[in-house]
Amino acid sequence: MTLHSANGPLRRVAAVPAAPAEAGTPSSAGPRLRRKRGSPEIKQKFRPLGKQPLGLLFSAPYVLFILAVLAYPLGYAVWISFHKFFFTAPGVQVDRPFVGLDNYVTVLSDPAVQRSFLNILVFMVINVPLTVVLSLVLANALNRVIRAKTFFRVSYYVPYVTASVAVIGVWLFLFQQNGLVNSLLGPLAPNPSWLVNSWLAMPTVALYVTWKQLGFFILLYLAALQNIPEELYESASVDGGNKWVQFWNITVPGVRPASVLVTLLATITGANLFTEPYLLTGGGGPDGASTSPVFLMYQKGILQGNPDVAAALGVVLVIGVLLIALIQNRLVGGRAGEE
Amino acid sequence: MTATNARAGRTRAKTADGEGAVEKRRNLSVGSFVLLAIGAFVFLFPFYYMLIGSLQTTPDTSVGGAFPSPANITGENYVNINGSINLFKGLLNSGIFTGGVILATVVFGLLVGYALAQMQFRGRGVVFAMMLLVQMIPFQLLLIPLYVMIVRNYGLGDNYLGMILPFAINSTAVFVFRQYFMQLPSTLFEAARIDGASEFRILWQIAIPLVRPAIVTAILLTFIGPWNEFLWPFLVTKDQSLQPLAVSLANYISNIAATASNPFGAILAGACVLAAPAVALFIFFQRQFISTNIGSSVKG
Numbered sequence: 001m002t003l004h005s006a007n008g009p010l011r012r013v014a015a016v017p018a019a020p021a022e023a024g025t026p027s028s029a030g031p032r033l034r035r036k037r038g039s040p041e042i043k044q045k046f047r048p049l050g051k052q053p054l055g056l057l058f059s060a061p062y063v064l065f066i067l068a069v070l071a072y073p074l075g076y077a078v079w080i081s082f083h084k085f086f087f088t089a090p091g092v093q094v095d096r097p098f099v100g101l102d103n104y105v106t107v108l109s110d111p112a113v114q115r116s117f118l119n120i121l122v123f124m125v126i127n128v129p130l131t132v133v134l135s136l137v138l139a140n141a142l143n144r145v146i147r148a149k150t151f152f153r154v155s156y157y158v159p160y161v162t163a164s165v166a167v168i169g170v171w172l173f174l175f176q177q178n179g180l181v182n183s184l185l186g187p188l189a190p191n192p193s194w195l196v197n198s199w200l201a202m203p204t205v206a207l208y209v210t211w212k213q214l215g216f217f218i219l220l221y222l223a224a225l226q227n228i229p230e231e232l233y234e235s236a237s238v239d240g241g242n243k244w245v246q247f248w249n250i251t252v253p254g255v256r257p258a259s260v261l262v263t264l265l266a267t268i269t270g271a272n273l274f275t276e277p278y279l280l281t282g283g284g285g286p287d288g289a290s291t292s293p294v295f296l297m298y299q300k301g302i303l304q305g306n307p308d309v310a311a312a313l314g315v316v317l318v319i320g321v322l323l324i325a326l327i328q329n330r331l332v333g334g335r336a337g338e339e
Numbered sequence: 340m341t342a343t344n345a346r347a348g349r350t351r352a353k354t355a356d357g358e359g360a361v362e363k364r365r366n367l368s369v370g371s372f373v374l375l376a377i378g379a380f381v382f383l384f385p386f387y388y389m390l391i392g393s394l395q396t397t398p399d400t401s402v403g404g405a406f407p408s409p410a411n412i413t414g415e416n417y418v419n420i421n422g423s424i425n426l427f428k429g430l431l432n433s434g435i436f437t438g439g440v441i442l443a444t445v446v447f448g449l450l451v452g453y454a455l456a457q458m459q460f461r462g463r464g465v466v467f468a469m470m471l472l473v474q475m476i477p478f479q480l481l482l483i484p485l486y487v488m489i490v491r492n493y494g495l496g497d498n499y500l501g502m503i504l505p506f507a508i509n510s511t512a513v514f515v516f517r518q519y520f521m522q523l524p525s526t527l528f529e530a531a532r533i534d535g536a537s538e539f540r541i542l543w544q545i546a547i548p549l550v551r552p553a554i555v556t557a558i559l560l561t562f563i564g565p566w567n568e569f570l571w572p573f574l575v576t577k578d579q580s581l582q583p584l585a586v587s588l589a590n591y592i593s594n595i596a597a598t599a600s601n602p603f604g605a606i607l608a609g610a611c612v613l614a615a616p617a618v619a620l621f622i623f624f625q626r627q628f629i630s631t632n633i634g635s636s637v638k639g
Contacts, residue, residue: 026565046459049460049461050458050459050461050463051458051459051460052454052458052459052460052538053460053461054454054458054460054538055454055455055458055459055460055463055538056454056460056461056462057463058450058451058453058454058458058538058542059450059451059454059455059460059463059466061447061450061451061465061508062447062448062450062466062470062508062513063451063469064452065447065507065508066469066470066473068487069481069504069505069507070473070476070481071486072484073481073488074476074480074481074484076484076487076488077480077481077483077484080483080484080487080541085374085487087491088489089491136380137374138374138375140368140371141371141372141374141378142371144368144371145368145371145372145375147372148367148372150625151379151624152378152379152627153373153378153623154621155378155382155383156378156379156382157625158382158383158618158621158622158623159382159385159386160385161563161617161618161621162567162614162617163566163567163569163585163613163614163617164567164569165569165585165586165588165592165610165613166389166585166588166609166610166613166614167385167389167610167612167614168592169389169588169592169603169606169607169609169610170385170386170388170389170392170610171385172592172603172606173388173392173398173400173603173606173607174385174388176400176603178400180398180400180401180402180404180405183400183402183477184400184402196537205342206523211381211382214382215382227364234635243508246412256418259515268477270481271477272477272478272479274570275569275589277417278589278593279592279593280360282593283593293479294479294482294570297479297482297483298482298570298574301483301486302481302486303572305487307483307487310482310483311483311484313478313615314479314482314483315480317477317479317480318477318479320481321477
């Protein structure tokens with residue numbers, strides 16, 4: 001009964017996801033049912049939408065959400081980046097002429113943008129290797145220790161679950177001119193201080209993000225370490241391989257798939273940097289030494305009212321991240337193929 | 340060197356088989372323990388310092404200031420920050436934002452998760468592929484079009500709905516629901532269907548009661564996203580009375596703090612209030628948090 005009553009409105013809702021299914025997935029339910037139709041003992045109806053077409057209704061809110069909030073804006077971003085676009089009041093119709101690559105030329109020739117990409121590069125050069133090495137070493141130690149395991153796990157994960165805005169408050173306090181870090185360092189304290197020093201601002205941001213995210217990556221490696229069979233270590237130690245040899249020849253290759261994931265996620269985090277340059281270094285200071293592309297997107301797109309330029313910057317950024325991810329995949333994961 | 344080591348190792352393995360290995364393991368464990376303890380200090384100290392700093396009458400940034408001193412303790416900072424930004428209102432807005440996302444995620448996530456795991460319908464593969472692909476879309480690319488659409492076209496700036504909409508259904512939570520529903524035997528659902536139960540009734544009376552742990556993990560997993568989110572609510576809320584605590588605290592840090600008598604005390608007091616719910620929830624449910632986050636990220 002429910003099937004019948006649901007069928008009417010269903011077809012309309014289903015129209016969107018069902019159409020590509022015919023081409024994409026080899027439909028599982030369709031042909032099988034058609035074959036059964038001939039046999040006399042099973043009196044099943046022909047059901048073009050599958051055994052439980054109500055599944056389409058169940059999936060509809062999620063599918064609509066993805067189409068409206070993710071898929072459509074994705075295309076819209078690219079469209080905006082190729083047109084002259086400015087903010088208007090709701091409902092106002094204005095002409096938005098096609099301008100080709102003009103916005104991209106504006107973005108790429110802007111020294112502030114170039115600086116922000118350089119900053120992100122500095123960020124990644126510090127953050128990505130530091131994250132991979134520290135999280136692997138700590139995960140490896142966590143895997144061996146027996147006592148207080150839960151305590152360590154929790155303490156590493158706490159920064160990850162805490163709002164960046166909250167922990168930035170305490171980092172500002174720690175790293176200010178006469179903060180605790182500088183009073184510990186005494187005469188070794190950098191002048192100008194960490195966050196207002198154009199050479200140290202970006203490395204400090206990179207250090208902060210490494211610290212904040214490390215717990216997540218430690219647990220990721222911890223899960224990967226469980227997949228390495230204990231026998232490998234046993235036979236290595238019988239053959240006299242010391243701790244270092246074991247770590248380098250068993251652990252590191254054993255967690256290579258996780259390393260690919262960790263480098264990728266750390267890179268994406270770096271590309272998304274906004275809160276840190278906005279708050280930690282007071283808007284990408286000093287003098288643009290810690291601006292990030294997303295911060296410039298906010299500045300150019302929303303503060304200065306050039307959403308077309310900001311959209312082009314977003315597209316360039318995503319393409320850049322994809323390229324870096326491909327290179328990293330070759331470097332980190334590639335060796336696994338050769339072995 | 341390695342050769343002699345190898346020989347020594349082999350003889351040791353032959354003569355005192357277990358003992359050597361146990362000894363070695365224990366040494367290793369002590370080294371690891373020291374390393375982990377240093378790590379834990381580095382991770383936890385800023386939180387301790389946050390609390391100490393929020394209670395100081397005058398900020399003491401010397402090494403001695405890291406220890407609580409009874410002469411320098413006050414609750415004044417919490418009163419001050421509450422005077423500049425309404426902490427209760429901020430917490431309430433954060434709660435509405437987070438609660439809205441969790442509600443939508445649980446309701447619609449359970450529906451689609453169940454459909455993907457236990458129902459056969461045309462287009463299921465497409466929905467599943469969508470769910471995986473979505474997790475790879477970078478948010479920075481959506482920033483401008485979402486702002487144009489939600490704030491400019493639909494006029495949802497300074498509105499809870501506008502805040503919630505881009506985060507409404509957490510795809511990782513959908514994935515978690517699907518995984519849990521997959522583990523239930525499909526015969527259970529077939530039997531219920533033969534008995535004439537409608538799909539809604541099967542979901543409500545059979546499937547959901549069996550995946551209660553999945554709902555807990557999905558709520559936890561979804562919670563930290565909107566609670567800690569800064570960029571999006573910062574863009575859509577200009578009205579201070581609608582800002583989540585993360586946004587109003589950030590505005591305080593960047594605009595107002597300079598004029599306060601003890602700015603760091605007030606900032607740290609606000610930071611403690613913002614951090615406390617997430618940290619408390621995490622410590623209380625740490626088992627669920629850790630297992631799901633890892634499971635879904637490794638698989639997804």
